[in-house]
Amino acid sequence: MTIPELLHSSKIIAIVGISDDLNRPSAEVAGALIRRGFTIIPVNPRLKEWQGISAYPFVSAIPNNIQIDIVDIFRKSEFTPDTVRDVLRRNAKPRCIWLQQDILNEEARQLTENAGIFYVEDRCTAVDAALNRVTIA
Numbered sequence: 001m002t003i004p005e006l007l008h009s010s011k012i013i014a015i016v017g018i019s020d021d022l023n024r025p026s027a028e029v030a031g032a033l034i035r036r037g038f039t040i041i042p043v044n045p046r047l048k049e050w051q052g053i054s055a056y057p058f059v060s061a062i063p064n065n066i067q068i069d070i071v072d073i074f075r076k077s078e079f080t081p082d083t084v085r086d087v088l089r090r091n092a093k094p095r096c097i098w099l100q101q102d103i104l105n106e107e108a109r110q111l112t113e114n115a116g117i118f119y120v121e122d123r124c125t126a127v128d129a130a131l132n133r134v135t136i137a
Contacts, residue, residue: 037136
């Protein structure tokens with residue numbers, strides 16, 4: 001799978017570490033993805049909702065009947081392996097675990113790839129969606 005193929009075939013993106021401060025990168029990316037037609041699932045243990053959308057404390061708390069295509073992670077690199085472990089607790093695994101721009105972690109990569117899930121790091125979902133002209137109908 002390539003990044004363009006992934007983005008063109010995805011609809012639901014869980015954003016881990018989303019901020020209620022709309023000037024933070026996680027909120028800006030979420031807004032850009034919504035404008036492109038993606039459905040966003042906010043994930044942050046400090047939020048009950050984000051912009052009127054119900055938020056979850058962890059990815060593993062999202063009901064399994066919701067098929068997440070991409071888990072987009074906005075957390076410090078050292079916390080990403082624990083986030084990936086949480087994602088892998090779900091019965092319904094995502095198609096991709098994506099670490100945002102400037103976030104890299106070898107352990108997170110290995111955990112993700114060992115689970116057979118497509119892995120992206122150090123890239124921005126919103127930038128890649130724009131570059132690949134992705135719009136979800």
